[in-house]
Amino acid sequence: MKSNIKPILDRQLSQLDWTPEETHKLLRQMRGEAPVKKRLSFALVLAIALALVAATAVAATLWKNYHEQIAQNEGTIGYFDTWTGQQRADFVLSMQQEGIDFDAAQVAQLEDKGTTDQQKKEIATRLVTEKYGIREDVVTAISILEAERGPLPGWSLEEKAAYTQLLVKTGTLGTDEEMYWLPGPGDIPQEKAIEVARKAVMDKFGATAADLDKLRVNAELRSFAHEREARTWYIGFSLPESGGYDPAQYDVWMDAANGEVQSCEDTARKVAESAANAPPPEAEDLFQGMIQEYHQAAPFTTPKLMELQKAWAPKMEKLKPFKWSTRGMMGVFVNLMAQELRLPAEGDLPMDKALERTREAVLVQPGWTREKLDMYELYAQVSYQSKELGKPVYQFFFNRHNVSDPRYDDPKDSWAKYERDYLNPLHALFGGDNASTPLYVSVRVDAITGEPTDDPQIVLPSLEGPPLEFTLLK
Amino acid sequence: MAFAQDPCKTHEERIARMMTDHGRELKRLCYLYLRDRALAEDAAQETFLKAYKALPGFRGQSSEKTWLTRIAVNTCRDMLRTFWFRRVDRKVDYDTLPEQAAEDPDGDDTVLQAILALPRKYREVIVLRYYQEMDIADIAAALGAPAGTIKSRLSRARNTLSKTLERWYFDEE
Numbered sequence: 001m002k003s004n005i006k007p008i009l010d011r012q013l014s015q016l017d018w019t020p021e022e023t024h025k026l027l028r029q030m031r032g033e034a035p036v037k038k039r040l041s042f043a044l045v046l047a048i049a050l051a052l053v054a055a056t057a058v059a060a061t062l063w064k065n066y067h068e069q070i071a072q073n074e075g076t077i078g079y080f081d082t083w084t085g086q087q088r089a090d091f092v093l094s095m096q097q098e099g100i101d102f103d104a105a106q107v108a109q110l111e112d113k114g115t116t117d118q119q120k121k122e123i124a125t126r127l128v129t130e131k132y133g134i135r136e137d138v139v140t141a142i143s144i145l146e147a148e149r150g151p152l153p154g155w156s157l158e159e160k161a162a163y164t165q166l167l168v169k170t171g172t173l174g175t176d177e178e179m180y181w182l183p184g185p186g187d188i189p190q191e192k193a194i195e196v197a198r199k200a201v202m203d204k205f206g207a208t209a210a211d212l213d214k215l216r217v218n219a220e221l222r223s224f225a226h227e228r229e230a231r232t233w234y235i236g237f238s239l240p241e242s243g244g245y246d247p248a249q250y251d252v253w254m255d256a257a258n259g260e261v262q263s264c265e266d267t268a269r270k271v272a273e274s275a276a277n278a279p280p281p282e283a284e285d286l287f288q289g290m291i292q293e294y295h296q297a298a299p300f301t302t303p304k305l306m307e308l309q310k311a312w313a314p315k316m317e318k319l320k321p322f323k324w325s326t327r328g329m330m331g332v333f334v335n336l337m338a339q340e341l342r343l344p345a346e347g348d349l350p351m352d353k354a355l356e357r358t359r360e361a362v363l364v365q366p367g368w369t370r371e372k373l374d375m376y377e378l379y380a381q382v383s384y385q386s387k388e389l390g391k392p393v394y395q396f397f398f399n400r401h402n403v404s405d406p407r408y409d410d411p412k413d414s415w416a417k418y419e420r421d422y423l424n425p426l427h428a429l430f431g432g433d434n435a436s437t438p439l440y441v442s443v444r445v446d447a448i449t450g451e452p453t454d455d456p457q458i459v460l461p462s463l464e465g466p467p468l469e470f471t472l473l474k
Numbered sequence: 475m476a477f478a479q480d481p482c483k484t485h486e487e488r489i490a491r492m493m494t495d496h497g498r499e500l501k502r503l504c505y506l507y508l509r510d511r512a513l514a515e516d517a518a519q520e521t522f523l524k525a526y527k528a529l530p531g532f533r534g535q536s537s538e539k540t541w542l543t544r545i546a547v548n549t550c551r552d553m554l555r556t557f558w559f560r561r562v563d564r565k566v567d568y569d570t571l572p573e574q575a576a577e578d579p580d581g582d583d584t585v586l587q588a589i590l591a592l593p594r595k596y597r598e599v600i601v602l603r604y605y606q607e608m609d610i611a612d613i614a615a616a617l618g619a620p621a622g623t624i625k626s627r628l629s630r631a632r633n634t635l636s637k638t639l640e641r642w643y644f645d646e647e
Contacts, residue, residue, distance in 0.1 A: 005600075006607065008586075009586060013505060022497065023493040026493065027486060416538060419539075
């Protein structure tokens with residue numbers, strides 16, 4: 001997991017906790033000692049008041065009755081997979097009446113009064129899922145519409161607006177869903193919006209009119225249901241051959257009331273950059289190879305890395321252009337492999353003494369204890385000639401255990417075993433959460449004196465931490 | 475986690491441990507889903523009540539966390555489908571957010587706000603992927619949608635988020 005979102009959200013939602021009182025209360029409810037009482041939130045009270053106001057529904061002519069029926073049922077009954085056999089049969093019969101072709105013999109069975117509800121359920125489900133090539137639990141209004149008309153982003157302005165109307169009419173528009181509109185008196189016209197978008201792209205990215213003429217324009221006038229008055233024109237410029245949910249070359253968003261550009265992005269370039277830095281297929285092989293070698297060597301030593309340097313030189317060369325993450329042991333490994341490795345020479349401090357000095361250097365760091373350090377395993381103990389310092393050094397890495405470690409093998413769920421036996425106790429030592437639990441600790445010491453050459457690098461999972469190996473292993 | 479490996483002897487002990495281990499995260503997941511603190515608390519409690527009833531049948535086919543997440547997602551979805559919920563003005567403002575979100579020590583709640591502002595179908599895949607750290611297959615199973623749909627929704631959601639979350643943008647997959 002390379003995103004930093006989880007720790008940020010955890011910090012921002014830290015007031016939402018689970019207390020022992022809640023556990024106690026729920027256990028009482030489970031035992032039948034206390035009634036389950038649900039609180040009505042302010043939002044729900046408000047909803048009851050709002051529901052007294054009749055909604056204006058505009059008839060949508062683009063859709064057939066069965067589209068309306070499935071959307072209606074989703075609002076009143078639930079999704080298709082919760083319907084009874086009769087409800088499913090009615091839906092299929094309605095589709096057939098409106099021109100959807102089904103196997104006549106099976107349709108006759110649905111109409112036969114002697115067919116049981118269970119049989120109707122099976123027949124109707126089979127007919128619908130086979131017709132549209134979708135699973136029972138994703139038979140929804142939108143999936144049927146997309147199966148019939150292609151992905152929603154490619155629909156016309158009218159079709160999208162009609163879809164919103166369908167949801168409004170059937171009372172199934174989620175209040176935080178996108179609403180699509182046809183331009184009204186308060187909106188700048190579509191042609192104007194496209195003109196504004198073209199200018200924005202040309203000004204910001206230097207595209208020419210001819211460049212843009214080659215692209216397909218996708219226009220949407222939209223808002224979120226809860227901000228229905230704040231409408232936005234979205235103008236996407238896409239390659240003609242692209243479709244569906246493919247990213248556009250340029251995305252422009254503007255206030256529909258006055259054409260003020262809110263965002264103008266060259267999305268395709270960002271996507272391409274991201275793809276360019278995606279690990280090549282060989283990276284996965286290298287990662288698996290590294291794990292395998294590590295489990296045999298544990299820890300990596302200088303002779304072992306020297307051996308791998310020779311054996312893996314061609315593949316390492318191929319992977320050179322890829323920018324490795326600055327976190328995790330793969331990045332450390334790749335950087336170690338790029339060092340001028342050397343076997344300890346006469347006059348160097350013995351490796352075990354250097355390791356001892358290293359542990360001492362970690363233990364004097366604020367908050368560190370032997371118990372904490374012992375939860376980490378020695379990943380690598382390496383001797384190399386530091387180009388940065390101009391002298392020989394030892395470097396040691398203490399790493400979290402890996403879930404692939406054989407001690408966590410479990411035919412049913414290795415991750416759960418790893419979590420229970422290692423990760424949770426480790427987190428507990430560092431305050432209970434992942435964000436404050438180091439991924440690894442690294443110390444570099446002078447190979448002759450054993451003195452640390454830098455402060456120990458304690459690498460946390462957060463994005464803002466120091467990119468250890470790239471600053472140290474120059 | 476398979477039942478046979480669980481050191482807890484009774485279902486009650488087991489569900490109590492699950493509450494301790496997963497309660498906080500599930501409540502936050504429910505909040506990210508429902509955007510309402512009171513509803514999130516109800517949904518988290520409902521999740522454990524359902525889990526307690528289903529516990530005798532849980533044999534560790536998935537991890538405990540994935541199993542509970544599926545129940546929580548379905549509970550939140552049921553709430554979202556209710557007649558009343560659809561008619562609520564659910565525009566998020568600081569009054570409805572947990573205090574800490576409004577008083578973040580770094581003074582930056584961009585990530586939370588951006589995720590809460592996503593339409594539900596994108597919010598749910600982002601939350602399951604990046605908050606619950608589930609893989610595509612598990613998300614697909616939890617949401618009852620094909621993996622391809624999940625991937626395309628994730629892609630679209632990331633695309634939307636990238637506009638506001640450049641500092642935190644994803645570099646994976």
